[in-house]
Amino acid sequence: WFKEQGFATAGFEDSVWVREAGGHYGHQLIVSAHINDTLMVCDSIETLQDFKKEFLTRFEGTDEGEVHTYLGCELIRDRPNRIIVFRQAVYARKILQLYGAWDSPTVKTPLEAGVRLSKADSPEVADLVLHRSYCGITGHLSFLVTMTRCELAFAYAEL
Numbered sequence: 001w002f003k004e005q006g007f008a009t010a011g012f013e014d015s016v017w018v019r020e021a022g023g024h025y026g027h028q029l030i031v032s033a034h035i036n037d038t039l040m041v042c043d044s045i046e047t048l049q050d051f052k053k054e055f056l057t058r059f060e061g062t063d064e065g066e067v068h069t070y071l072g073c074e075l076i077r078d079r080p081n082r083i084i085v086f087r088q089a090v091y092a093r094k095i096l097q098l099y100g101a102w103d104s105p106t107v108k109t110p111l112e113a114g115v116r117l118s119k120a121d122s123p124e125v126a127d128l129v130l131h132r133s134y135c136g137i138t139g140h141l142s143f144l145v146t147m148t149r150c151e152l153a154f155a156y157a158e159l
Contacts, residue, residue: 001058007031025051032070039070073147088148095140099133111155134159 002017010016010030019029027044029051038061042048052063067075073086096102138159145156 002031005054034071037071039067071147072143086148088144092144092149095137095144098140099137109155111158115158117158 002019005019006023006025007017007019007029010018015033017031017033019025019031021028025042025047027042027047029047030041032039032041040048040052040055042051055061056063069075070086072091073088074090076085076087077083078085093102096104138156141152141156141159145152
């Protein structure tokens, strides 16, 4: 359907579609679709409303209005300066609380310089409960690292 409407994928990302201005829509449209979360962007509210109306006649969905969260991230808009900031503070708090680390002291770097983890740091017999927690922690951290917290990437890679 997107191709029929004149959209093309944005580079290598198959979940982001771009339609340049011209023809039926006078302004560029960008659509990001991830499972059941879709974000539509346009610099013309009229063009955006026309496109959303057409989109929702073709696909089941709802128009939730102006976006405040997307893919677990809070969006903070500074319209005068044309800046959008993505934050995952709520998500980060939830995972810290989930794993009992909310009250842990903060540090400037999550891993001391020069520290390398090895198999020798692991117990000889794996604790299945600890292993399950480890898998959960690394999975949750992965989402933080790939979305908004790239400064954690090195420490995350060591895990």
